Amino acid sequence: MKFIKRLLNVFLVLFLVGSISIDSREIVEAHPGNTDAYGCHTCWTNCAKWGLSTGEYHCHGGSSPSSGSSNNNNTYNSSSNSYQQQLLAEQERQRQEELKKQQELLRQQQIQAEKDDGYSKGYNYKLSNPDADKESMEGKSENYIAGYDEGFAKALNELRAKTLDEAKKNAKKDSEILDEPDLTVPEGLIKDYYLSQYEYYFDTYEEDFFKDIKNDARASALIDAYNYLGPFDYSDEIPKKAQKVHSRTYKKYYKSYSDNIENLKSSAREKGKEDGEDFLPYDLSDFDPYEDYAMYKDIVEEYQDGYSYGRNSKIAQYSVFILVLALLVLYIIQKKRKKELAIEKAEDVTTISERSLGEPIESKKIDSAPKNQTSTNKINEDHDKSSMDQEHVSNSNQNSEKLESQLKAENKQQKPKEEDNIKKRIRIKKKFNIEPETKVKHIKFGKGKVTKVEGKYFTVKFSSHKESKFIFPEAFEKGYLELLDNLDHKED
Incomplete structure (x- = not known):
């Protein structure tokens, strides 16, 4: 239908061009300027184009003026014939150029019509036969074959995209509910391409699916253990295919996180002890990730107990050290005092002996002599010194x-x-x-x-x-x- 419409348009254009060419032959001596009563005037514009000289007086048919001569009439006739010949030649050249344009346009339309016909046949054929190869192109023009290949390739790309989307969608769905891949190929798809993509994405999605199940089980176990909620059975919330995997993973991590609570409490107590021994301020920043769980309260208590123990132990150590130091100083003082007393005692004995x-x-x-010293020990003050x-x-x-x-x-x-x-x-x-x-x-x-x-x-x-x-x-x-x-x- 498109091809027929294009042919009709070509014929219409040719008809119009022919009409214009016929009308142009009837034009004689057409150039600008009005004529006088004798049908004559003077040429002032583009005179050379009409075979005239600038300022030349000439006539267009009819009688010449009374003052004119036979020489002027001859000159006019000769110029008029030359002008008409040039005009006809130019019109013929334009007609030939227009004809060539119309012919080229008609040829391009024919080429495009053949391509469009081949494109339509190739595109529709591939969509109707997803697994088929190209048809035989024997006896077909190059333009038709080019269009056919283009349409066939376009349909193939659309089919591959559609097949891939369907394969991924079905693989995603089946990987969560089926133990084995479903190898049934939906209609309108490329069979081999669908199966290869479906099997690949089934394995990939199944692996991701079980990873998600395990991660979900691990997260649930962590929340339940750290909040002292006790082990739960999540089988009603998990797809049947993954219930065993989820249950096994949940039990494993619940036990691990429950044991880790004791480790965290022990670590908190040890850190509190170290901070207390160093007389540092409270620092629970290491346990901030567990702040939102119920067991965090126990961690804080363990840290505080350890802190008090470490601080009191260090104070006790310092107290013992100070006490020992004090006892040592006291011992040194007493020892020194005993030594002094022994010396004083010896002095007293010496003094008593001397007095005796x-x-x-x-x-x-x-001043150290006894008050009851006898008068017999006095020295005669009258003796010579x-x-x-x-x-x-x-x-x-x-x-x-x-x-x-x-x-x-x-x-x-x-x-x-x-x-x-x-x-x-x-x-x-x-x-x-x-x-x-x-x-x-x-x-x-x-x-x-x-x-x-x-x-x-x-x-x-x-x-x-x-x-x-x-x-x-x-x-x-x-x-x-x-x-x-x-x-x-x-x-x-």
Whole structure:
């Protein structure tokens, strides 16, 4: 039908072109400009096109003006004939060009008509026969074959797309309910292509389906376990094909998550203990992923218990350490005090022994002397001071020797350590012989006199009126002080 319509259109165009060509032959001497009473005028525009000169006066039929001559008439006739010939030639050329255009148009329409016919046949044939190959093209034009191939390919592509969509859709549905693929091919589809795609997507969707089932079972187990909801039976909500897989997976993960609760609680307690021992603030950030579950409360409690335990344990450790340190300091102090008491006791024994031997010591100058000291120990104040010093040194040496013998006899039953201390004290006494009025010399303050003796301490008043307290015998042993009395006796 399309082909017939196109032929009719071609004939109509040819008819119109022919009519125009016939009408154009009747046109004679047509160029712009009005004529005068004699049918003549002067050419001013495109004169060369009409075979005239610019400004040339000429006539178009009828009689010429009275003033005209025979030469003008001849010139006009010759120009008119030349113009008519050029006009006819141009019209013929245009007619031939138009005819060629119409012929080319007609040829293209015929080619397209053949292609359209082949396209329609190829397209409809493939749609009606999805599994068939192309028909025989014997005796068909190239244009028809080209159209047929195009239509056939178009139908093949549409069939493949339709077949793929159907194969994927059916595979998706069947993979969730069937144990085996359904190899029935729907009508209107490419059989081999459908089966290959259906089987491929059936396996793929089935694998994805079971993955989804397992993931669903795992998620359900996690929620139920962490919320203390207990194991559930989800068989009514799961496709029959996947019920066993879902049940097996759910039980497996429910047990795993239930056991993990204890691990999480243990981890929370351990972390709380570490934070408590380090006196850090509460930090449950490691357990934030479990905040939305019921078991999170137990995790917090375990963390707090561990934190309190760790903090109290560390405090107890510090307390024990401080107590041990305090006891050690106390022990050192007591030991030092015992040593001082032993030295003071030795000093007291020495003082008592000296008094018993009648050594002259004035009570007003020695604060440690007993108040009931007998008057027999006083030294005659009227004696000469130099004689008293010599006698004092002699008596001190004699008394020290007697005192050493006496102490050895009296202290045989005492401990060796105490005996050694007494001996050491006696040796120091013999060497330095410190008592009030003893003259000494300090390496910085110069000369002075002992004014008071209190146990192991003694006070010296220097010539600068400065009084200082020293420890006996360290002040002499370390070289801060030296005796002047001994030096004076040596000089005498």
